[in-house]
Amino acid sequence: MILQDWWFTTLMGVKEPIRSPLKGDTKTDVLVVGAGASGLAAALKLASSGSKVVLIDKNICGGSSTGKSAGFLTPDSELELSQLLRKYGTTGAKDLWEVAAKGVEIMVSNIKEHKIECDLQVQDCLFIGKGASGWKDVQDEVEARKKIGYSSTLYTESEVPSVLGSKAYSGAIRYTGTYGVNPLLYAQGIKEVLLDKGVEIYESSEVLSYDDHTVRTHLGSVTADKIIFCIDKPKKEITKYSEDVYHAQTFLSISEPLGDNDIANLFPQGPLQCWDSDLIYTYFRLTGTKRLLVGGGDMLTTYAKNDTTTARVINRVINNLKEKIPSIRNLRFIQYWQGRIDMTRDLIPTVLRDPARPWTHFVLGCVGLPWATFCGDFAARNVLDSKELDDEKFYRYFSADRKFFIPTWMENILGKQLVFTINNAWAKYKQRDATSKI
Numbered sequence: 001m002i003l004q005d006w007w008f009t010t011l012m013g014v015k016e017p018i019r020s021p022l023k024g025d026t027k028t029d030v031l032v033v034g035a036g037a038s039g040l041a042a043a044l045k046l047a048s049s050g051s052k053v054v055l056i057d058k059n060i061c062g063g064s065s066t067g068k069s070a071g072f073l074t075p076d077s078e079l080e081l082s083q084l085l086r087k088y089g090t091t092g093a094k095d096l097w098e099v100a101a102k103g104v105e106i107m108v109s110n111i112k113e114h115k116i117e118c119d120l121q122v123q124d125c126l127f128i129g130k131g132a133s134g135w136k137d138v139q140d141e142v143e144a145r146k147k148i149g150y151s152s153t154l155y156t157e158s159e160v161p162s163v164l165g166s167k168a169y170s171g172a173i174r175y176t177g178t179y180g181v182n183p184l185l186y187a188q189g190i191k192e193v194l195l196d197k198g199v200e201i202y203e204s205s206e207v208l209s210y211d212d213h214t215v216r217t218h219l220g221s222v223t224a225d226k227i228i229f230c231i232d233k234p235k236k237e238i239t240k241y242s243e244d245v246y247h248a249q250t251f252l253s254i255s256e257p258l259g260d261n262d263i264a265n266l267f268p269q270g271p272l273q274c275w276d277s278d279l280i281y282t283y284f285r286l287t288g289t290k291r292l293l294v295g296g297g298d299m300l301t302t303y304a305k306n307d308t309t310t311a312r313v314i315n316r317v318i319n320n321l322k323e324k325i326p327s328i329r330n331l332r333f334i335q336y337w338q339g340r341i342d343m344t345r346d347l348i349p350t351v352l353r354d355p356a357r358p359w360t361h362f363v364l365g366c367v368g369l370p371w372a373t374f375c376g377d378f379a380a381r382n383v384l385d386s387k388e389l390d391d392e393k394f395y396r397y398f399s400a401d402r403k404f405f406i407p408t409w410m411e412n413i414l415g416k417q418l419v420f421t422i423n424n425a426w427a428k429y430k431q432r433d434a435t436s437k438i
């Protein structure tokens with residue numbers, strides 16, 4: 001198995017996977033820095049409303065987290081609905097679930113409207129419980145969905161094999177409205193749309209400094225009336241809000257194509273996108289090319305500061321999955337890769353207008369393609385001043401002044417890595433927002 005991102009392998013058929021870097025000085029109405037799901041959504045919203053837009057990225061469009069992701073398009077992220085319900089109460093949970101559902105809707109409608117070839121698969125979600133605690137998690141999710149008014153199907157232990165070829169799980173919940181996608185082809189497809197709309201796109205162009213209305217790269221500069229930063233792993237030279245994000249590492253692998261019989265054994269009622277109830281969960285889905293994509297991680301590497309590039313972790317994830325699903329025991333996996341997802345201390349994105357420079361907006365720590373898409377679109381809407389009734393409400397959810405279980409100053413003593421780990425776990429399993437009314 002080789003270390004290579006499968007989605008990059010699929011770019012070999014793409015006409016223009018990389019644009020020239022920014023050279024010289026240019027001016028524009030709006031500059032978007034960062035061309036992941038959030039920056040692309042921002043640029044598309046702005047370009048569609050007639051603004052002159054420049055988009056720059058230090059990689060290729062989608063080259064960071066977006067193009068490393070597994071391409072599950074679901075409102076679920078690190079926070080499941082039952083966890084949002086506990087944290088925010090019914091109204092807040094619904095607000096935030098619908099943020100991500102709206103992100104899914106924007107992405108799917110972009111794919112359909114612009115006929116982007118990115119292996120869009122309609123795939124229901126299957127959240128699978130492991131052991132007694134996993135069965136409880138599944139039931140909590142069913143209850144949360146009922147309470148908020150969303151439908152779902154519950155499978156008991158003996159019913160799980162009717163949808164997934166395994167007798168190793170204690171139950172599962174399934175729901176619709178979710179999709180699978182090749183996320184890098186999606187990003188490159190949006191790039192084409194933006195170029196058609198006249199957006200200037202520069203790749204391999206890292207913003208190295210930022211002063212007033214001007215950002216500088218190694219060969220040029222852009223001066224803009226408004227600037228939106230949709231970047232990952234932000235450096236403190238660019239923004240003090242770099243303090244608000246850290247990352248979690250996860251690993252992915254792709255198999256050789258499965259035969260039709262193997263697919264029928266694996267998914268007796270048709271392909272689903274699945275993840276389990278473990279803290280560091282295993283997730284898998286079938287691509288349109290009939291390959292199995294498997295992801296996961298472990299406690300030691302999730303919050304590690306640096307990339308882990310060996311296959312050790314993903315091999316263990318694959319072997320554990322093979323023990324549970326007999327029909328894939330002989331399946332060969334050909335490529336693996338890892339990525340680090342930016343996240344905040346409570347796993348909710350930070351989106352803000354910089355009070356010191358109100359022409360500058362930041363979109364940081366979006367966990368999930370749909371969240372990133374919503375937040376990029378939201379920031380662009382506010383740049384355009386086309387405010388909607390909900391905007392101030394979302395600025396409150398996404399504010400940089402949120403309270404956390406372990407206060408930020410403790411990071412000077414305990415270190416960012418440990419404090420983030422504890423605050424993330426607290427947000428997931430314990431936190432109740434002070435304003436929540438369940």
Ligand SMILES: Cc1cc2nc3c(=O)[nH]c(=O)nc-3n(C[C@H](O)[C@H](O)[C@H](O)COP(=O)(O)OP(=O)(O)OC[C@H]3O[C@@H](n4cnc5c(N)ncnc54)[C@H](O)[C@@H]3O)c2cc1C
Nearest residue numbers: 034036037038058065066069070071072207232339368369
């Ligand atoms: C292995 C893996 C699997 C995942 N699986 C899923 C999944 O199945 N479903 C899902 O919804 N989410 C998944 N995610 C999470 C998802 O990928 C991210 O939450 C999402 O892509 C974030 O999008 P973004 O636009 O905020 O950030 P990014 O995609 O990271 O985009 C930020 C961009 O900013 C650029 N940038 C950074 N600094 C600079 C600078 N100084 N100058 C210029 N450009 C800069 C980067 O190059 C990058 O392109 C996964 C992530 C990983 C790593």
